[in-house]
Amino acid sequence: MTTTQNLSYATITLTVNGENHSFILGEGSHEVTPSHTLAHTLRERLGLTGTKVSCDDGACGCCTVQMDGKAVNSCLLLTVECEGKEITTIEGLGDPVTGTIDPLQKSFIDHTAFQCGFCTPGIIMSAKSLLTENPAPTRDEVKESLAGNFCRCNSHYHVLDAVMAVARKGGNK
Amino acid sequence: MKTFAHVNAGSVDEVTNLLAQNQGKAKINAGGTDLLGVLKHRILPEYPEMLINIKKITGLNIIEADEEWIRIGALTTLVEIVKSPLIEKTCSLLKEAARSVASPQIRNIATIGGNLCQDTRCWYYRYPDEIGGMIKCFRKGGKTCPAVAGENQYHAIMGAKKCFAVCPSDMAVALTALGAVCTLAGVKGVRTIAVEELYTPLGNVLSPDEMITAIHIPKPAPDAKQTFFKFTLRKPIDFAIVSAASIITIDKGICTDVRIVLGAVAPTPVRALKAEEFLKGKALSEEIADQAALLAMDGAKPLAKNAYKLEIAKTLVKRVVKDSVVTVNSLNDPV
Numbered sequence: 421m422t423t424t425q426n427l428s429y430a431t432i433t434l435t436v437n438g439e440n441h442s443f444i445l446g447e448g449s450h451e452v453t454p455s456h457t458l459a460h461t462l463r464e465r466l467g468l469t470g471t472k473v474s475c476d477d478g479a480c481g482c483c484t485v486q487m488d489g490k491a492v493n494s495c496l497l498l499t500v501e502c503e504g505k506e507i508t509t510i511e512g513l514g515d516p517v518t519g520t521i522d523p524l525q526k527s528f529i530d531h532t533a534f535q536c537g538f539c540t541p542g543i544i545m546s547a548k549s550l551l552t553e554n555p556a557p558t559r560d561e562v563k564e565s566l567a568g569n570f571c572r573c574n575s576h577y578h579v580l581d582a583v584m585a586v587a588r589k590g591g592n593k
Numbered sequence: 594m595k596t597f598a599h600v601n602a603g604s605v606d607e608v609t610n611l612l613a614q615n616q617g618k619a620k621i622n623a624g625g626t627d628l629l630g631v632l633k634h635r636i637l638p639e640y641p642e643m644l645i646n647i648k649k650i651t652g653l654n655i656i657e658a659d660e661e662w663i664r665i666g667a668l669t670t671l672v673e674i675v676k677s678p679l680i681e682k683t684c685s686l687l688k689e690a691a692r693s694v695a696s697p698q699i700r701n702i703a704t705i706g707g708n709l710c711q712d713t714r715c716w717y718y719r720y721p722d723e724i725g726g727m728i729k730c731f732r733k734g735g736k737t738c739p740a741v742a743g744e745n746q747y748h749a750i751m752g753a754k755k756c757f758a759v760c761p762s763d764m765a766v767a768l769t770a771l772g773a774v775c776t777l778a779g780v781k782g783v784r785t786i787a788v789e790e791l792y793t794p795l796g797n798v799l800s801p802d803e804m805i806t807a808i809h810i811p812k813p814a815p816d817a818k819q820t821f822f823k824f825t826l827r828k829p830i831d832f833a834i835v836s837a838a839s840i841i842t843i844d845k846g847i848c849t850d851v852r853i854v855l856g857a858v859a860p861t862p863v864r865a866l867k868a869e870e871f872l873k874g875k876a877l878s879e880e881i882a883d884q885a886a887l888l889a890m891d892g893a894k895p896l897a898k899n900a901y902k903l904e905i906a907k908t909l910v911k912r913v914v915k916d917s918v919v920t921v922n923s924l925n926d927p928v
């Protein structure tokens with residue numbers, strides 16, 4: 421049994437955007453408590469504010485990141501339970517050195533697939549997970565994969581066009 | 594979120610012992626998609642002192658079958674159920690029900706055990722503590738149910754006393770139609786109980802030291818027609834207003850076996866027993882479907898604002914009777 425209770429020296433390690441990060445578990449200002457969500461840790465400990473928190477309840481998808489390649493709501497995961505997991509956030513799609521961005525991100529810009537942009541990182545992470553699993557989705561499959569992402573600015577139609585533009589053409593409409 | 598001690602359990606025994614030792618002050622965390630919301634908004638009078646992560650227990654994440662049974666481990670995620678060729682082939686209604694739950698992100702982590710044990714969605718019960726104080730209604734040991742005279746459009750239309758919240762679990766409806774049983778492990782040992790008997794008006798039958806470890810589905814007859822319909826206000830991320838699951842065997846045009854279960858109409862999934870009895874031995878037709886729908890509503894007593902659910906429930910029963918082909922349900926299709 422591994423108790424994370426009252427063990428100020430207990431640490432957890434997870435990989436975020438290819439880098440290992442270890443956190444000390446505890447109540448201190450730079451520590452991670454068992455009740456911290458992954459969204460909180462990404463934003464407040466790692467400064468990765470591309471991941472947004474809106475509902476904090478699993479209903480909007482703004483906090484979507486990839487965990488071992490799958491889209492998940494980071495507001496519904498405890499950081500302590502992400503030990504050993506590989507997390508990718510929106511920041512992980514670009515290359516800060518060369519300034520290049522993912523074709524999917526480029527397509528969102530080209531299609532103006534957002535207004536305020538608050539939902540965009542989450543939508544892109546959901547779409548990225550779909551395209552990794554299924555590089556040639558149909559429009560309906562894109563819709564289904566984005567069913568957990570809510571956009572208050574109604575960018576949905578542009579989003580569909582942006583995702584379809586980078587989807588590999590495989591006899592799809 | 595207020596903090597708690599956190600334990601990664603390595604075995605079922607460890608979980609049941611911790612549950613017993615902590616006497617109701619420890620909670621199981623599976624996918625956490627329901628529990629974390631409950632904790633964030635402090636909707637319960639008691640806040641757990643410990644969370645027990647059960648995701649590291651091996652052997653609870655499986656889908657397998659023998660001659661007679663299909664076994665699904667409690668930690669199996671909803672996406673695994675949706676994608677399982679075995680489930681698709683044998684229990685298409687369970688696949689449809691799983692596919693109708695929440696969103697892709699939630700289905701990626703939500704477990705079938707957690708789905709069955711999720712807390713009610715009654716909006717008085719869920720009223721967040723941070724915006725005016727949690728509501729201590731009947732279900733939380735209080736003395737009244739504000740839903741009775743209040744906003745009860747999504748509440749029970751039958752089978753409720755004192756608490757009118759409906760069972761929110763889509764898996765429970767599907768598994769009841771399939772006649773599934775689940776294994777409960779506790780400090781005193783293991784027992785099995787039908788999913789149909791899992792729920793009580795104020796919760797479920799699990800003792801404080803028990804957890805669900807597996808679900809067992811008797812293999813449905815290969816020629817039985819399976820259907821799951823879920824009526825929601827919007828297509829993705831929504832709980833059922835009413836749902837219906839059915840498994841119907843038709844031999845030479847005559848209905849020989851039938852189970853019809855309604856969801857979100859009562860505190861438990863409800864078998865439409867009178868409709869089932871009526872349908873057996875009949876040739877299914879439009880009129881027969883209409884009569885079965887009326888019988889399914891026998892004993893219904895809607896509240897002031899939810900009589901409309903009767904019409905939806907009747908329509909769904911009619912549809913499952915008429916829908917003699919296993920089809921991908923258009924109500925569940927994405928936007």
Ligand SMILES: Cc1cc2nc3c(=O)[nH]c(=O)nc-3n(C[C@H](O)[C@H](O)[C@H](O)COP(=O)(O)OP(=O)(O)OC[C@H]3O[C@@H](n4cnc5c(N)ncnc54)[C@H](O)[C@@H]3O)c2cc1C
Nearest residue numbers: 478623624625626627628695703704706707708710763805
């Ligand atoms: C936005 C949103 C939409 C949703 N929509 C739907 C929907 O349409 N249909 C639907 O059915 N549900 C819906 N849900 C509810 C629910 O979160 C999921 O369906 C999910 O399956 C719960 O599983 P989990 O593993 O995350 O449970 P958890 O949150 O981990 O657990 C839920 C409860 O069950 C207990 N528990 C967990 N596993 C076990 C076990 N093996 N034995 C005993 N107790 C256990 C926990 O202690 C907790 O009290 C929705 C949730 C959200 C946030």
Ligand code: SF4
Nearest residue numbers: 715730738756757758
């Ligand atoms: S319906 Fe049940 S859960 Fe909702 S307010 Fe009434 S007693 Fe509470």
Ligand code: FES
Nearest residue numbers: 474476481483495
């Ligand atoms: S912030 Fe996580 S789903 Fe809305």
Ligand code: FES
Nearest residue numbers: 535537571572573
């Ligand atoms: S662009 Fe504003 S919420 Fe989607």
